[in-house]
Amino acid sequence: MGATPTAAVLDAGNLQQLLDILQKQNYQTVGPTVRDNAVVYEHIQSVEDLPRGWTDEQTNGRYRLTHGKGKKFFGYVHGPNSWKKFLYPPARQLYAADRMKHRFDVVAPEPSGIKPALIGVRACELAAIMVQDRVLMDGEYIDPEYKARRQNAVIVAVNCTRAGGTCFCASMNTGPRVQEGYDILLTEVVDSHGHYFTVETASEKGRAIAAQLATSPASEEQLAAARQAVDKAARQMGRTLDLTDLKDSLYRGFDSIHWEKVAGRCLTCGNCTMVCPTCFCVNVEDTTALTGEQAFRIRRWDSCFTVDFSYIHGGSIRATDYSRYRQWLLHKLAYWQDQFGVVGCVGCGRCITWCPVGIDITEEARAVKG
Amino acid sequence: MLDGSSVDPMVVRPFIIRRFVKESHDTFSFGLEPMVGDRDFRFAPGQFNMLYVYGVGEVPISISGDPTKPLSLVHTTREVGTVTRAMRILKVGDTIGVRGPYGTSWPVEEARGRDVVLITGGIGLAPLRPVIYYILAHRERYGRIVLLYGSRTPEDILFRKDLERWRARFDVETHLTVDRASGSWRGNVGVVTQLIRRSPFDPLNCVAMVCGPEIMMRFTVSELEKRGVPYDRMYLSMERNMKCGIGLCGHCQLGPSFVCKDGPVYRYDQLSDIFIKREM
Amino acid sequence: MKSKTIKVDYLARVEGEGKLLVKIKDSRVTEAQLAIFEPPRFFEAFMRGRHFMEAPDITARICGICPVAYQMSSSYAMEDACGATVGGQLRALRRLIYCGEYIESHALHVYMLHAPDFLGYEDAIQMARDHGDTVKQGLKLKKIGNDLMIALGGREIHPINTRVGGFYKAPSKKDLQAFIDPLTWALEASLATVKWVAGFSFPDFERDYEFVSLRHPDEYPFTEGNVVSNKGIDIPINRFLDTFEEIHVEHSTSLQARVIERDDYLAGPMARYANNFDLLPKVAQDAAREAGLSRVCRNPFQSIIVRAVELVFACHEALRIIEQYEPPDTPFVPIEPRAGVGHGCSEAPRGLLYHRYRINDDGIIQDARIIPPTSQNQRAIEEDLRLFVEKNLHLSTEKLTWQCEQAVRNYDPCISCSCHFLDLKIVRE
Amino acid sequence: MASKKKPTLAVWKFASCDGCQLSLLDCEDELLAVADVVQIANFPEASRAVKRGPYDISLVEGSITTPHDAERIHKIRRMSKTLVVIGACATAGGIQALRNFTDVRRYVSAVYAHPEYIETLNKSTPIADHVFVDFELRGCPINKYHLIEVINAYLNGRKPNIPSYSVCMECKRKGNVCVMVATGVPCLGPVTQAGCGAICPSFNRGCYSCFGPKETPNTEALAGWLHALDQRPDEIVRAFRGFNAYAEPFRKQSEAYEK
Numbered sequence A: 001m002g003a004t005p006t007a008a009v010l011d012a013g014n015l016q017q018l019l020d021i022l023q024k025q026n027y028q029t030v031g032p033t034v035r036d037n038a039v040v041y042e043h044i045q046s047v048e049d050l051p052r053g054w055t056d057e058q059t060n061g062r063y064r065l066t067h068g069k070g071k072k073f074f075g076y077v078h079g080p081n082s083w084k085k086f087l088y089p090p091a092r093q094l095y096a097a098d099r100m101k102h103r104f105d106v107v108a109p110e111p112s113g114i115k116p117a118l119i120g121v122r123a124c125e126l127a128a129i130m131v132q133d134r135v136l137m138d139g140e141y142i143d144p145e146y147k148a149r150r151q152n153a154v155i156v157a158v159n160c161t162r163a164g165g166t167c168f169c170a171s172m173n174t175g176p177r178v179q180e181g182y183d184i185l186l187t188e189v190v191d192s193h194g195h196y197f198t199v200e201t202a203s204e205k206g207r208a209i210a211a212q213l214a215t216s217p218a219s220e221e222q223l224a225a226a227r228q229a230v231d232k233a234a235r236q237m238g239r240t241l242d243l244t245d246l247k248d249s250l251y252r253g254f255d256s257i258h259w260e261k262v263a264g265r266c267l268t269c270g271n272c273t274m275v276c277p278t279c280f281c282v283n284v285e286d287t288t289a290l291t292g293e294q295a296f297r298i299r300r301w302d303s304c305f306t307v308d309f310s311y312i313h314g315g316s317i318r319a320t321d322y323s324r325y326r327q328w329l330l331h332k333l334a335y336w337q338d339q340f341g342v343v344g345c346v347g348c349g350r351c352i353t354w355c356p357v358g359i360d361i362t363e364e365a366r367a368v369k370g
Numbered sequence B: 001m002l003d004g005s006s007v008d009p010m011v012v013r014p015f016i017i018r019r020f021v022k023e024s025h026d027t028f029s030f031g032l033e034p035m036v037g038d039r040d041f042r043f044a045p046g047q048f049n050m051l052y053v054y055g056v057g058e059v060p061i062s063i064s065g066d067p068t069k070p071l072s073l074v075h076t077t078r079e080v081g082t083v084t085r086a087m088r089i090l091k092v093g094d095t096i097g098v099r100g101p102y103g104t105s106w107p108v109e110e111a112r113g114r115d116v117v118l119i120t121g122g123i124g125l126a127p128l129r130p131v132i133y134y135i136l137a138h139r140e141r142y143g144r145i146v147l148l149y150g151s152r153t154p155e156d157i158l159f160r161k162d163l164e165r166w167r168a169r170f171d172v173e174t175h176l177t178v179d180r181a182s183g184s185w186r187g188n189v190g191v192v193t194q195l196i197r198r199s200p201f202d203p204l205n206c207v208a209m210v211c212g213p214e215i216m217m218r219f220t221v222s223e224l225e226k227r228g229v230p231y232d233r234m235y236l237s238m239e240r241n242m243k244c245g246i247g248l249c250g251h252c253q254l255g256p257s258f259v260c261k262d263g264p265v266y267r268y269d270q271l272s273d274i275f276i277k278r279e280m
Numbered sequence C: 001m002k003s004k005t006i007k008v009d010y011l012a013r014v015e016g017e018g019k020l021l022v023k024i025k026d027s028r029v030t031e032a033q034l035a036i037f038e039p040p041r042f043f044e045a046f047m048r049g050r051h052f053m054e055a056p057d058i059t060a061r062i063c064g065i066c067p068v069a070y071q072m073s074s075s076y077a078m079e080d081a082c083g084a085t086v087g088g089q090l091r092a093l094r095r096l097i098y099c100g101e102y103i104e105s106h107a108l109h110v111y112m113l114h115a116p117d118f119l120g121y122e123d124a125i126q127m128a129r130d131h132g133d134t135v136k137q138g139l140k141l142k143k144i145g146n147d148l149m150i151a152l153g154g155r156e157i158h159p160i161n162t163r164v165g166g167f168y169k170a171p172s173k174k175d176l177q178a179f180i181d182p183l184t185w186a187l188e189a190s191l192a193t194v195k196w197v198a199g200f201s202f203p204d205f206e207r208d209y210e211f212v213s214l215r216h217p218d219e220y221p222f223t224e225g226n227v228v229s230n231k232g233i234d235i236p237i238n239r240f241l242d243t244f245e246e247i248h249v250e251h252s253t254s255l256q257a258r259v260i261e262r263d264d265y266l267a268g269p270m271a272r273y274a275n276n277f278d279l280l281p282k283v284a285q286d287a288a289r290e291a292g293l294s295r296v297c298r299n300p301f302q303s304i305i306v307r308a309v310e311l312v313f314a315c316h317e318a319l320r321i322i323e324q325y326e327p328p329d330t331p332f333v334p335i336e337p338r339a340g341v342g343h344g345c346s347e348a349p350r351g352l353l354y355h356r357y358r359i360n361d362d363g364i365i366q367d368a369r370i371i372p373p374t375s376q377n378q379r380a381i382e383e384d385l386r387l388f389v390e391k392n393l394h395l396s397t398e399k400l401t402w403q404c405e406q407a408v409r410n411y412d413p414c415i416s417c418s419c420h421f422l423d424l425k426i427v428r429e
Numbered sequence D: 001m002a003s004k005k006k007p008t009l010a011v012w013k014f015a016s017c018d019g020c021q022l023s024l025l026d027c028e029d030e031l032l033a034v035a036d037v038v039q040i041a042n043f044p045e046a047s048r049a050v051k052r053g054p055y056d057i058s059l060v061e062g063s064i065t066t067p068h069d070a071e072r073i074h075k076i077r078r079m080s081k082t083l084v085v086i087g088a089c090a091t092a093g094g095i096q097a098l099r100n101f102t103d104v105r106r107y108v109s110a111v112y113a114h115p116e117y118i119e120t121l122n123k124s125t126p127i128a129d130h131v132f133v134d135f136e137l138r139g140c141p142i143n144k145y146h147l148i149e150v151i152n153a154y155l156n157g158r159k160p161n162i163p164s165y166s167v168c169m170e171c172k173r174k175g176n177v178c179v180m181v182a183t184g185v186p187c188l189g190p191v192t193q194a195g196c197g198a199i200c201p202s203f204n205r206g207c208y209s210c211f212g213p214k215e216t217p218n219t220e221a222l223a224g225w226l227h228a229l230d231q232r233p234d235e236i237v238r239a240f241r242g243f244n245a246y247a248e249p250f251r252k253q254s255e256a257y258e259k
């Protein structure tokens, strides 16, 4: 944090170097690529895999990918995936148990040792990772696999130079400028000087990698251009969530009649929770081999929108649709503050874009606050 | 590798069932002993363990044994569904997985020098039993002790031996009631909350500990309030769906809290706002 | 004088529900009935009013055993109605998913449903106790077929990826290349299968069938070509209904097909083989020859060998398609509806499957007609039974019953599709 | 374990396409293992050997469409300790339940030359409309791994891990891009029960709900959205009137748009 990072400039033509260095150090390079009409995060081998020239239009319940005239690698705004799929995967076997007569032995897997290099992490996404850190590795109990991946990870962040149609990170103080938590930070600029990245570092790991890149010192002009590009993104942002009195006003809105109105539209499909980069709820399934000689415990992403989520003997605590929508919104924006000392939403806008019927958390929060 | 925390807290520890006691037609207790490692299992009254039946599933169950005897880890369970049913058919010598102890505990220290009122219904007596053991072991530290216990029918009454022992003592007020009388029952009939009005405790210098179905707890709180017991002297044990017991799965959220770590035992002033909300 | 009745109330190891009744009097068969009591499901009726794009998904549900055949016949029929053709790699992919269905279906029939008859087991699981490796080989073969359907269709039963115009999503080259090794193994296994089944002992029984199948000028037929027979039929598929007719008999919920003004005919592997031997790849031809088959096989019990030969063909064909595969630019040809009539005919593993639809300008189906393979073979089966029983009256009833069942299973009949569809109780007038 | 008597399994068929019971034979890797732990006592599609009931587990495929079947299912129920119904036909009446929306006599005469040979009921109904059902396995066809899971859970005395939430959950966990949001293609995933593995969206098409309605399906809101995506009322009717047309929430929704 703090320390003014030394800025360098990397020619866009040399971006592949970064991937090469990471791969040489046995990192799994994951980053944006185009698949099935969207930018998704997947394993990438080379800059060829990056969504160069692609951009997107996003609004409530609608996403369209377009190939523009630009040549930027990072000219898109994040798609449906978040990085949590690499840090806290959607399904994972927690252990196997072997039965022998009356006893059983538990065999837990070793931490996988995966070293992910996350390439193209945006400010809000980095904020989200730090929110998940608080939940999964800063409390009394931790998830060791998450912690291992997190400690092993290299984060190559990228500043946003364009705001997406559903973004509201500026009002959440989580973006569009990357502030902390990264190893390397790139800002992509296309201007009269050409196509280049300003490169900043904020960790030893990051500095060691950046040192191997064929960078040159950044000029004042180049730095200014990068700053302006990010400022532009902040100005473009159309949506806001008002943080003043957020928690308490939402608590007061618990009995608002508005919840039933949203429930009329909400499909309780769980998409918002699946795309949200901070949602961490999981389910645990216990299963067996057919013969019963082995048993397994598997963890999967879960959602507070399912009926089973709050099931206790005799019925579900949150049986109505509106109580489940309320749980989701209040958890994100209010309970979270009491639980983890931060707002559970980073303003990425995914839940707005990827809600199949376009429900907007900022609008609903406003309506409930009255 | 990672500061000793690389053991997944979701991995269970095998325990052996050493004793099995049938408490009633649908409720049973077992005494457990760890298969490996430290045999001294410490817990505070009110805490729970996640119990895993091999291949079937894992559920939260309170510890119902005597906290002053660390070797006897006892759980009392009512059979209501898949996992608890599978638990009932386990036998002495079988293995069960344990994770815990988790959660907050009853305020036995805070209650020092005060009257202690224990109000419970059904299986709710199980998590309170450790408190009774504890305060009876340190009887001199407390004022009057009142136990109000409601049960559906006389046949559902748990821990009969204990109850007889406690009733025989002059320094414990034990009152039982049943919803429906049957056979030779000559005791109280009616809901447990009716007993609160006539109980001999000092509302301004007592600690109330309440565990039972949510609806029973609502009425209990309101009766206690009528007697003048302040909110911050009432304690309730809550129940929510739990998949991890350690605050990572999200299932047990009750408003801003997690029942598994901020509960199950709550001081009522911390709960009063949300306790009255439906479907929270 | 002596009369005897062979009754099998519930035919096993066929898909769907049928029963068998053969009445014998004075060493003559007075009645041979394959009664199909599958409840009618009325597909043709409720297809009316549906959108033409829905036809492949809906008609697949006629039969869980050969859904791809239904999807192909209906897609071709709709494309025919709209005046569109699907060619190039998309056509190749269609053949490829068909290969998957052939491998799956034939392996299932050969190993799990039919072979136990020859070896004297009641099912493949019993058979596995003595012939574990063989059954495992069959299962592995079958799985490769299923995997191919999963890769191309999304799942093995009622695939979701095929559509009028092609596919929703085309596989990548890499997706398909993953099949080269398994299919290479499968080809070998299929050759071994031919050898294995050729060693069974077959009842001495032949009939001079009219073999009806598709014939395409360049390739062993799956989805295109003329309808031909060894007795002079050679028509484009849109004249199917001028040549064949379906009649409704009392003892069956299934309609029975026959050549108009003529009689029963046989569709399926033996017919395809007889009419298209020259188009089989050499490895399949050689395998057939080595197994002792001639260019035409007239013993229905030997259909198991023919099926095994077709397994060889399907594996070979799949490999050929995969080797030349380049992903198409778009996974489907866009199809605009227009009023018209379309015909589609494809070779389901168990025989010819004909669809005809009339649609309007909005693509809404006005009229549907579906003639599935089993209804085409039903008369042939009954005729086989009659002749076979007459020839084998000396056998014990038990033995004869089993062999009659086997005679039905020769056809790998899929009864759930054969009826257009209900357990009809017979109401006598 | 080995000395324990194996539970017996029977498979029954009503009006259906056979696909769901074929799923058992499609478990190539597990079939022999299943046969090791249960005794397949009555499975005509696979075996001519039939053991007499009662059976521990009966799998029932297909819907009730004839008077005879309406009686037969009661007999089967009496013979079965646990009765599991498999597939959309058995759980919702199947595609043949489309007859339930019209007069079936028209159908009979449309298909058969001699309608008088045909006896059928007016409606195709799910098994649970006739007898008590222990477990319903959805899908057209079912997911074969679910079938194994149900048998497995039965054998091991646990609850089957079969979700009742939406296809979207699976779709997202799988990393799919939502076809409805990204391309505007109508998708019934949000009101459909998970279990298939979200295969349609994985192949860039919308879900047509072969697994039927999920828990608490908000069909009305989805229908409204489809309308906003330019779907005409008749298209919406057809969307809900597919393989689970007669499942209550879908039936109501299609009828609402039929007006």
Ligand SMILES: Cc1cc2nc3c(=O)[nH]c(=O)nc-3n(C[C@H](O)[C@H](O)[C@H](O)COP(=O)(O)OP(=O)(O)OC[C@H]3O[C@@H](n4cnc5c(N)ncnc54)[C@H](O)[C@@H]3O)c2cc1C
Residues within 6 Å of the ligand: A311, A312, A313, A314, B048, B057, B058, B059, B060, B061, B062, B063, B076, B077, B078, B079, B080, B081, B082, B083, B084, B085, B123, B126, B127, B238, B239, B240, B241, B242, B243, B264
């Ligand atoms: C902190 C705590 C302490 C408890 N202490 C006891 C005790 O001492 N004795 C006792 O008999 N019971 C106790 N319970 C309740 C016990 O956990 C449930 O009865 C048990 O989970 C039911 O599981 P089942 O599989 O048998 O029931 P099913 O009805 O088949 O439940 C299916 C699943 O739902 C969840 N579930 C259902 N009911 C509950 C519930 N009440 N609480 C949490 N999850 C639930 C579980 O994940 C369970 O596996 C306690 C619950 C909590 C939260």
Ligand code: SF4
Residues within 6 Å of the ligand: A128, A272, A275, A276, A277, A278, A279, A332, A344, A345, A346, A347, A348, A349, A350, A351, A352, A361
């Ligand atoms: S709640 Fe919505 S906007 Fe906020 S972080 Fe989650 S997905 Fe993004």
Ligand code: SF4
Residues within 6 Å of the ligand: A269, A271, A356, D167, D168, D169, D171, D172, D176, D177, D178, D179, D180, D181, D187, D188, D189, D190, D198, D201, D206, D207
């Ligand atoms: S594609 Fe369909 S199933 Fe998948 S998330 Fe979107 S709406 Fe849900």
Ligand code: SF4
Residues within 6 Å of the ligand: C160, D167, D189, D192, D193, D196, D197, D198, D199, D200, D201, D206, D207, D208, D209, D210, D211, D212
């Ligand atoms: S996505 Fe929908 S239609 Fe497709 S297979 Fe799954 S449930 Fe069936």
